[in-house]
Amino acid sequence: MRIGVVADKEGGGRLREIGPDRSSDGGLWRVGDLAGAVADYENHGGTAPRWVWAATDEVYPRLVERSPRVSRCHDIALVESLLLGYDGRFGEARSLGAAWARLHGRDVPPDPVTRAADGADPHPALFEPDRSTLPAGVDRLTALLEVHADQQRRIARLPDPGRFALLAAVESAGALAAVEMSHDGVPWRADVHDAVLAEHLGPRPSHGMRPPVLAGLAERISDAFGRPVNPDSPAQLLKAFAALGHRLTSTRSWVLKEVDHPVVPLLLRYKELSRLHSAHGWGWLESWVRGGRFRPDYVVGGVVSGRWATRGGGALQIPKAIRRAVVADPDWTLIAADAGQVEPRILAAVSGDDALAAAAGSDDLYARLAGSFGGDRQRAKIGLLAAMYGQTGGDAAPLLHTLRRLYPRALHHVDAAAREGEEGRLVRSWLGRTCPPPSGMWRRVTAGGDGAEDDAAARRARERGRFTRNFVIQATAAEWALVFMAAVRRGLAGLDTGRGVPRLVFFQHDELVLHVPRQIADSAVEMLRAAAEETRALMFGSTPVRFPLDIAVVECYGDA
DNA sequence: CAGACTAGCCAC
DNA sequence: AAACGTGGCTAGTCTG
Numbered sequence: 333m334r335i336g337v338v339a340d341k342e343g344g345g346r347l348r349e350i351g352p353d354r355s356s357d358g359g360l361w362r363v364g365d366l367a368g369a370v371a372d373y374e375n376h377g378g379t380a381p382r383w384v385w386a387a388t389d390e391v392y393p394r395l396v397e398r399s400p401r402v403s404r405c406h407d408i409a410l411v412e413s414l415l416l417g418y419d420g421r422f423g424e425a426r427s428l429g430a431a432w433a434r435l436h437g438r439d440v441p442p443d444p445v446t447r448a449a450d451g452a453d454p455h456p457a458l459f460e461p462d463r464s465t466l467p468a469g470v471d472r473l474t475a476l477l478e479v480h481a482d483q484q485r486r487i488a489r490l491p492d493p494g495r496f497a498l499l500a501a502v503e504s505a506g507a508l509a510a511v512e513m514s515h516d517g518v519p520w521r522a523d524v525h526d527a528v529l530a531e532h533l534g535p536r537p538s539h540g541m542r543p544p545v546l547a548g549l550a551e552r553i554s555d556a557f558g559r560p561v562n563p564d565s566p567a568q569l570l571k572a573f574a575a576l577g578h579r580l581t582s583t584r585s586w587v588l589k590e591v592d593h594p595v596v597p598l599l600l601r602y603k604e605l606s607r608l609h610s611a612h613g614w615g616w617l618e619s620w621v622r623g624g625r626f627r628p629d630y631v632v633g634g635v636v637s638g639r640w641a642t643r644g645g646g647a648l649q650i651p652k653a654i655r656r657a658v659v660a661d662p663d664w665t666l667i668a669a670d671a672g673q674v675e676p677r678i679l680a681a682v683s684g685d686d687a688l689a690a691a692a693g694s695d696d697l698y699a700r701l702a703g704s705f706g707g708d709r710q711r712a713k714i715g716l717l718a719a720m721y722g723q724t725g726g727d728a729a730p731l732l733h734t735l736r737r738l739y740p741r742a743l744h745h746v747d748a749a750a751r752e753g754e755e756g757r758l759v760r761s762w763l764g765r766t767c768p769p770p771s772g773m774w775r776r777v778t779a780g781g782d783g784a785e786d787d788a789a790a791r792r793a794r795e796r797g798r799f800t801r802n803f804v805i806q807a808t809a810a811e812w813a814l815v816f817m818a819a820v821r822r823g824l825a826g827l828d829t830g831r832g833v834p835r836l837v838f839f840q841h842d843e844l845v846l847h848v849p850r851q852i853a854d855s856a857v858e859m860l861r862a863a864a865e866e867t868r869a870l871m872f873g874s875t876p877v878r879f880p881l882d883i884a885v886v887e888c889y890g891d892a
Numbered sequence: 893c894a895g896a897c898t899a900g901c902c903a904c
Numbered sequence: 905a906a907a908c909g910t911g912g913c914t915a916g917t918c919t920g
Contacts, residue, residue, distance in 0.1 A: 566899055
């Protein structure tokens with residue numbers, strides 16, 4: 333059963349059961365305590381409803397504090413975005429108000445701008461404006477049900493409604509998980525983080541100063557150049573190197589490594605530590621960690637490929653060194669589940685290449701391919717990644733030749749996606765997420781074709797080809813991860829909560845981290861494996877391709 | 893002087 | 905090894 337929900341500003345709301353057609357919709361009722369009403373439904377036994385609401389990130393944060401977790405939802409804005417994208421209208425306004433306006437042939441309002449997160453203590457003065465974009469006088473719940481019915485019709489008309497419905501469901505489930513993870517937070521030991529920083533950088537300096545180790549390195553760098561140089565300034569570094577007779581194209585680490593001069597190791601060390609200090613130093617710790625938790629603000633579907641982004645806090649780029657600060661609570665444990673080699677496995681599954689699929693039936697796909705590359709697993713890996721990323725230079729060319737001979741259907745799959753991209757067409761993931769159309773500028777540039785403009789046109793076309801080549805793989809890998817996360821979310825609800833409620837606390841592209849009472853770690857691991865198996869069946873039916881999980885049960889994420 | 897842009901490195 | 909896809913984030917630098 334589906335229930336449409338509209339929240340009011342006082343914690344209440346209106347609900348309406350949604351029937352198979354408009355005339356069978358149930359009665360409308362008003363509740364003073366929306367969280368309580370939702371909880372009643374979720375606890376009632378039997379199948380929980382699918383809540384239909386305008387946007388999970390507007391409605392759910394206020395529910396999640398009080399009610400038990402919601403099982404399922406349909407997020408109008410996220411589904412609208414997927415449907416628009418399918419029609420080549422990527423990026424058009426997707427709010428309930430925008431969808432309603434399109435449905436009624438009215439002027440489409442732009443989406444409200446989302447405020448950037450600014451740390452662990454959101455600014456109370458900026459608290460929640462009214463984000464509805466419906467015209468005055470239009471009933472919100474009526475509009476919600478109309479747009480929902482329209483979305484259901486649009487999905488039903490697609491060539492493969494079942495797949496797209498799965499995409500809509502897991503995108504929405506992801507939105508639930510994102511709100512829950514932001515609420516629960518990643519267990520974060522500020523004292524351990526501080527110790528890691530002190531170990532690398534020395535004691536914390538007073539505000540605005542370089543930490544002792546960085547200050548010392550900066551001084552030695554200037555001495556080595558024989559002049560004052562700010563190592564944070566690429567321009568100054570290039571000049572200083574030029575004065576020594578080294579004309580560098582950039583100051584990237586791998587360029588510096590080619591230079592034979594005593595200043596280079598100092599600079600490389602400085603860059604590494606400076607990055608640690610500026611991106612994840614004491615300033616970050618104060619802004620983002622409160623009460624022993626790091627609470628990232630996830631942006632579901634924030635990346636064209638369907639991967640998530642985060643707003644502030646850099647949650648998807650936590651450096652390996654800092655992961656030592658992620659430590660389970662006493663008597664609890666972290667379980668990190670990493671799906672290994674997802675992208676080549678996805679390629680094997682979606683291309684229908686039997687030979688590659690057979691190799692993807694093993695735990696180490698690259699090792700299985702190594703025999704064709706003189707026994708060199710690393711070369712097999714580079715070759716396969718090159719095929720999916722569109723790399724042509726470097727060592728890739730002969731490896732690609734070998735792959736094209738051994739796995740023609742797999743290579744044809746990505747080559748075809750690249751060609752369609754170069755021609756300005758759309759490509760789609762397995763479940764139907766669709767890449768953005770080329771920009772008007774792209775069309776103008778590539779439509780040209782006289783003399784000097786040919787180079788630019790060909791380059792832009794090849795760039796888009798690399799993008800679409802990768803899109804069909806990366807976007808399908810992202811939805812594999814979403815289906816998996818949704819299955820894990822369901823699985824968590826079935827675990828014993830007698831010693832505390834196990835939680836999903838972190839998600840990063842192809843990796844999930846759970847925080848669970850230690851006594852139920854074994855059953856959680858078992859649940860994860862079952863969820864991965866369920867995901868394979870839901871996505872690909874019967875396929876020899878396997879998606880093995882690398883599971884680490886650890887106290888500290890740094891040990892995973 | 894605020895905002896836009898660039899260079900560079902982090903993650904997958 | 906370093907022209908290979910998706911991003912976020914910071915300090916330095918440019919611009920109006």
